[in-house]
Amino acid sequence: MLKAVIRIQWKACWHIVVALALAGMALPIVSVRLGWRGAANLAFYLSQLQLWGLFYPGLALIVAIALATATWASDRRGHHIYALLLPLPRWRYVLLRYLAGLALIVPIILSLWLGTVIATTTLNLPPGIRVFPHAITLKFALTLLVLFGFAFAAASASSRMLGYALRGFGLFLAIHIGVLLLRPGTNLIASLVGILITWPGPLAPLGGRWMLIDV
Amino acid sequence: MSSLRALATVLLVSLAGKPVLAQDSLKWRDSVVRLGLAVRALAESLRTGDSTVVEVSRRHGMVVRASRSIQAAGDLALERFLEAKRHWFGTALPSEGGFRILLRFSGEYSTRRDEGRVPEVLELAGMPDSVEATRVLRGVSRRQIGNADSASSVLLFEFGKLMLAKSSVELQKWLRDPLPLSLSERERKLPVLYAFVTGAGGSQRKCVAGSLMDCAYVLGLRQMVGADLGGSYPEFLRGDLLLTALEAGGEGAWERLRLAATKPVTDQLTAAAALPIDSLLAQWRASLLVLRPTDHSLTAQQAIVTAFWAITLMAGAIGVSRWA
Amino acid sequence: MSTAIEVKGLHYRASPEFAIEDLTLTVPAGALYGFLGPNGCGKTTTIRLLLGLLRRDAGRVRLLGHAVPEELPAALARTGVIPDRPHLHRYLTIAESLAFHRAFYPEWDAGWASELLGEFRLLPHQRLARLSKGEQAKLMMLLALCQRPELLVLDEPMDGLDPVVRRDVLSALLDYVSSRGATVFVSSHLVHELERFCDWIGVMDRGRLVVELPMGDFRSGNKRIRLAGAAALEPLEAPFTLLARERDAGAVETWVVRGWRPEMTGWFERDGVALREVVDLDLEDGFVELLRAFRARES
Numbered sequence: 001m002l003k004a005v006i007r008i009q010w011k012a013c014w015h016i017v018v019a020l021a022l023a024g025m026a027l028p029i030v031s032v033r034l035g036w037r038g039a040a041n042l043a044f045y046l047s048q049l050q051l052w053g054l055f056y057p058g059l060a061l062i063v064a065i066a067l068a069t070a071t072w073a074s075d076r077r078g079h080h081i082y083a084l085l086l087p088l089p090r091w092r093y094v095l096l097r098y099l100a101g102l103a104l105i106v107p108i109i110l111s112l113w114l115g116t117v118i119a120t121t122t123l124n125l126p127p128g129i130r131v132f133p134h135a136i137t138l139k140f141a142l143t144l145l146v147l148f149g150f151a152f153a154a155a156s157a158s159s160r161m162l163g164y165a166l167r168g169f170g171l172f173l174a175i176h177i178g179v180l181l182l183r184p185g186t187n188l189i190a191s192l193v194g195i196l197i198t199w200p201g202p203l204a205p206l207g208g209r210w211m212l213i214d215v
Numbered sequence: 216m217s218s219l220r221a222l223a224t225v226l227l228v229s230l231a232g233k234p235v236l237a238q239d240s241l242k243w244r245d246s247v248v249r250l251g252l253a254v255r256a257l258a259e260s261l262r263t264g265d266s267t268v269v270e271v272s273r274r275h276g277m278v279v280r281a282s283r284s285i286q287a288a289g290d291l292a293l294e295r296f297l298e299a300k301r302h303w304f305g306t307a308l309p310s311e312g313g314f315r316i317l318l319r320f321s322g323e324y325s326t327r328r329d330e331g332r333v334p335e336v337l338e339l340a341g342m343p344d345s346v347e348a349t350r351v352l353r354g355v356s357r358r359q360i361g362n363a364d365s366a367s368s369v370l371l372f373e374f375g376k377l378m379l380a381k382s383s384v385e386l387q388k389w390l391r392d393p394l395p396l397s398l399s400e401r402e403r404k405l406p407v408l409y410a411f412v413t414g415a416g417g418s419q420r421k422c423v424a425g426s427l428m429d430c431a432y433v434l435g436l437r438q439m440v441g442a443d444l445g446g447s448y449p450e451f452l453r454g455d456l457l458l459t460a461l462e463a464g465g466e467g468a469w470e471r472l473r474l475a476a477t478k479p480v481t482d483q484l485t486a487a488a489a490l491p492i493d494s495l496l497a498q499w500r501a502s503l504l505v506l507r508p509t510d511h512s513l514t515a516q517q518a519i520v521t522a523f524w525a526i527t528l529m530a531g532a533i534g535v536s537r538w539a
Numbered sequence: 540m541s542t543a544i545e546v547k548g549l550h551y552r553a554s555p556e557f558a559i560e561d562l563t564l565t566v567p568a569g570a571l572y573g574f575l576g577p578n579g580c581g582k583t584t585t586i587r588l589l590l591g592l593l594r595r596d597a598g599r600v601r602l603l604g605h606a607v608p609e610e611l612p613a614a615l616a617r618t619g620v621i622p623d624r625p626h627l628h629r630y631l632t633i634a635e636s637l638a639f640h641r642a643f644y645p646e647w648d649a650g651w652a653s654e655l656l657g658e659f660r661l662l663p664h665q666r667l668a669r670l671s672k673g674e675q676a677k678l679m680m681l682l683a684l685c686q687r688p689e690l691l692v693l694d695e696p697m698d699g700l701d702p703v704v705r706r707d708v709l710s711a712l713l714d715y716v717s718s719r720g721a722t723v724f725v726s727s728h729l730v731h732e733l734e735r736f737c738d739w740i741g742v743m744d745r746g747r748l749v750v751e752l753p754m755g756d757f758r759s760g761n762k763r764i765r766l767a768g769a770a771a772l773e774p775l776e777a778p779f780t781l782l783a784r785e786r787d788a789g790a791v792e793t794w795v796v797r798g799w800r801p802e803m804t805g806w807f808e809r810d811g812v813a814l815r816e817v818v819d820l821d822l823e824d825g826f827v828e829l830l831r832a833f834r835a836r837e838s
Contacts, residue, residue: 004642012630042413074628080538081626084592086643087616091533098529128412128423128504135512142513142521149528157535165535199517202524208510215412215507539592539608 001088002096009100013070017104020063024112027055028133028212032119042129046214053210056136060144063108068151071101080158098152105144113137116212129213136212143205150202268336282336284361289337291363296339296370303396303461304469309377314341316373320360335360339370372397378469383476386457386483389435391450394458401506407455408503414448427496436481436492459499460488542601543568543690543722544589549598551588559584559746562598566724566739571716573733573754574726575826576743582726583623585743586694589724590620603690616644619683623694625675627667633678634663637685644686652685659707673704680708684715691716693725697732709736730823734758742829749833750797761825762799765816766792772810778803782832791815795828 010017031052035045075083083093116133125131157165176188196203271281271289275297281289308314318337337360360366375394379387395403412423414433421429431437433447434456461468468487475486488495513521544566552558559581566572576582587593589600591608600607605614627636633656641647656663659677661670670678676696683691691712697705713736716723727733733740734754741751750757760779766772769792774781783795799817807814820828 001642004639008628008631008635008639011635012628040415042415043409046409046413074630077629078626081592081622081624082628084539085590085615085620085622085626087612088643089612090536090538094533094536095529098532126420126423128420130507132511138518139511139513142518145525146521146528149525149532153528153532153535156532158538161535161537200520202521202528205513205517205521208513209508211508211511214511215409539594 002099005096006100006103009071009097009104012074013067013104016066016070017107020059020066021108021111024059024063024108025115025118027052027059028112028115028119028136031055032123032212036123038124042126046211049211049213050209053212056140056210057143057206059112060140060147063105063144064147064151067101067104068148068155071097071152072155076155094156097156101148101152102145105148109137109141109144112140119212123213125213129215131213133212136210139205139208139210146202146205268338276342278340278342280336280338280340285335285337285366288361288363288366292337292360292366292370293339295363295367296374299367299371299396300374303371303375303458304378305467307378307469307473308341309374309381310341314377315339316370316377318360318366318369318373337366337370339374368397382473383483385480386472386476389480390453390457392454394454395451396458403455403458404503404506407452408506410449410452411500411503412507416447419448422500425500427493427500430496430500431481431492434496436484456495456499457484457487459502460484460490460495463488463490463495463498465489541568542566543570543603544572544724545599545601546585546589547599549585549588549600550596551584551593552596553581553584557581557746559588562746562748564741564748564751566722568722569720570739571723571737572725572739572741573737574724574741574743575730575733576726576728577830578728580744581746582728582743583694584746586622586692586724586726590615590618590692617688618690618692619686619688620691621676621679621683621693621696623698625667625679627675627679627682629666629668631667632663633661633665633667633670636667636678637663637682640682640686646687648685648687652681655681655685655711658711673700676700676704676708680711684711687719689719689721691721691723691725693723695727696725697727697729705732730826734822742826744830744833745837747833747837749829756798757825758822759819760796760798760800761820761822761828762796763816763818763820763824764794764796764799764814765818766794766807767813767815769794769807769810769812772807772812778806780832782828795820795832797825797829 031049035048037045084090086093113133116137120131120133154162172188172192179186179188195201197207198204268280268282269286270278271286272279272293274293277293277297279289279293316339318335318339320335360369372393372395375396379390379394411419414420414423416433418426418429418433418439422433428437428439432439434453435447461472464471464487468489471489472483472487475483478486481492484495485492488498490498542565544564546562546564549562550558550560557579562585574582574585584593588595589602589607591611594608602611602614603617605611607614628639631639637652641649641652659674659681661674661678661681665674667675667678680696683693693712696708696712700708712723715721723737725733725737738754739752740754740757742749761782765787767790770786770790774784774794777796779799780797781794782797785793787793804814804817
């Protein structure tokens with residue numbers, strides 16, 4: 001069953017996977033080659049690389065949203081009737097879709113890894129400068145795993161559940177505004193974001209250094 | 216000003232009688248000088264528009280006076296300053312005759328000048344007050360001094376300038392910049408690390424690779440003849456090297472540095488650090504490299520936490536996919 | 540197992556204006572059950588409730604002995620479904636669709652699938668998005684049949700199809716049913732469509748089941764009777780069900796009845812009523828009169 005689901009998911013998403021795999025491979029190569037002038041301007045070069053580093057989590061976010069949306073697009077169009085009429089529990093079907101999504105993510109991660117290896121091995125770096133092709137790939141993979149989880153959950157949600165989520169968010173906003181009016185300086189949104197992005201929050205992998213080449 | 220002079224005259228006349236009661240002329244002279252300093256401080260306070268600069272704390276021969284808004288910070292600032300000063304300079308002082316550091320901050324770094332804002336004033340004086348003390352009076356610092364941490368760090372920075380001014384000319388020429396004492400160790404060392412590793416010259420590259428001879432050359436400690444010359448590090452690396460030497464030398468390091476003032480800079484540094492120059496350079500180099508960032512990759516623990524979240528989100532997806 | 544589908548006391552409120560109330564129906568195993576009703580009466584909603592696509596408010600549903608929704612996957616493993624609208628993944632080709640579908644049904648008959656592809660003149664490389672309505676219907680029937688189900692639930696499978704396609708689809712369905720003895724539950728608003736092959740009929744209107752009986756009884760028992768002198772007759776104790784009563788010119792009345800048998804003429808003669816004419820109603824007329832009577836009673 002998993003193979004069958006992977007096949008139809010590949011059919012639905014292959015153009016997205018190929019495009020993003022190419023982007024994943026190009027990103028490290030372009031970021032490293034652009035602006036490289038040998039060891040002459042290393043300090044400036046590293047500061048540029050730090051800016052390029054933002055593209056990695058950005059790419060992970062795009063991959064997550066694109067694949068999750070494409071995964072569920074056809075089911076959504078058919079109001080999930082085909083899925084509900086299949087002889088397996090709903091949870092199992094969702095799990096199959098999720099695992100198939102992960103299978104399609106792997107080529108993108110591998111492509112990015114290949115790009116990092118090509119980018120770093122073709123440069124003649126001075127001593128003291130370190131390269132992190134495997135570390136950045138692993139970081140990208142784990143970030144993508146979490147972001148895909150979020151996107152997949154949102155894309156698989158029924159309209160009713162999405163409605164609840166929106167209402168819940170609206171309620172949170174209302175509470176935030178109320179608290180802000182009563183106690184200026186208390187920022188619930190900032191607190192929530194802080195919880196999400198610091199360890200052991202789910203978005204913590206987005207932090208840290210996204211430097212393929214560093215001191 | 217005329218009313219001020221009148222006030223000063225009244226004070227002088229009214230106190231003129233006091234020396235009559237003094238038991239010796241020296242004490243009388245000191246008290247007159249102290250009076251002069253107090254009047255000058257009062258005059259300055261009146262000039263700045265803040266008449267509330269009062270003594271906040273007095274410890275180990277140092278006195279801190281502060282304006283009203285930062286009096287609480289002033290006490291804690293003195294404590295922190297003394298600790299840091301002891302760490303770097305031991306019991307050494309810029310002058311036996313005392314010193315003064317006056318800091319004033321009036322919001323000049325705000326985006327909009329704060330009209331009518333009362334400046335924050337912090338003064339550190341090293342006892343004893345004497346005539347000579349007026350010669351080492353420093354100018355105004357323009358950094359914010361509203362909390363104990365920033366106040367103590369600025370005081371230390373200014374104190375470092377005073378101490379450096381009393382060190383050998385050779386050392387001062389070699390350093391060129393004040394000692395970066397207002398920064399924390401991490402704030403100080405990170406730019407040093409980046410400058411160290413990204414130096415473009417041949418000798419700089421060799422220094423990074425481990426050649427201590429090249430390190431000495433690019434830090435201006437040694438002349439070299441040979442190939443691959445090129446590059447020298449910015450001066451702020453030298454300040455960090457000196458501070459590393461003082462830390463390595465521990466107690467009495469500054470004193471040893473001062474006692475070696477007639478020797479070349481290399482010898483002064485080795486005297487301070489109580490280490491051969493190569494060992495000092497190796498230690499300095501190692502202290503930089505150890506600060507290289509390590510958060511490029513996730514630890515095993517972080518990977519497990521991430522996997523946990525992925526599974527939780529997948530379970531959440533199952534939960535919210537109630538299509539029927 | 541004697542019943543393929545069992546529904547008891549089903550309640551579902553779709554909107555403030557429409558609800559399915561207290562629906563009870565039974566589909567015997569092996570029956571070809573026609574689920575008849577006008578547009579908007581709740582046939583599709585009922586089928587969705589049977590298949591667990593909607594959550595009922597009350598009542599009980601069993602498919603092939605499995606409780607719905609608790610044992611729904613087990614029930615669906617033995618049930619072929621054609622919903623009212625195409626539900627397949629339109630970006631797939633026919634071959635890909637078959638490959639995907641068969642992965643979920645161990646009983647899949649690959650040989651018969653190839654045969655039907657040929658009979659239905661479907662090309663494996665054709666994308667579903669480019670199929671005509673008839674081709675889509677044929678493909679859905681192929682998928683439902685080739686999984687070898689014991690029960691087929693078909694929601695208006697012939698709707699909008701031309702006679703040729705209809706014949707092809709129906710032929711395949713009946714071939715399967717006759718060889719396998721499967722139960723078919725098929726809904727439609729077209730009476731003549733169901734008349735041709737169903738042996739049971741359930742009529743639904745406004746969320747309620749009006750009647751459920753063997754097709755033979757339904758077909759043969761609907762009559763239009765012309766009577767004279769029946770003005771004073773009260774049909775409350777009649778052995779048949781009076782669906783409609785119209786007074787014509789003079790003393791002649793026209794009655795539409797259900798459940799008529801020839802020996803019932805005696806009931807009229809007993810009261811001196813002259814039976815002028817007894818005309819068979821076709822299924823459609825019977826269906827219309829049935830609904831009219833039901834609505835009159837409801838209002």
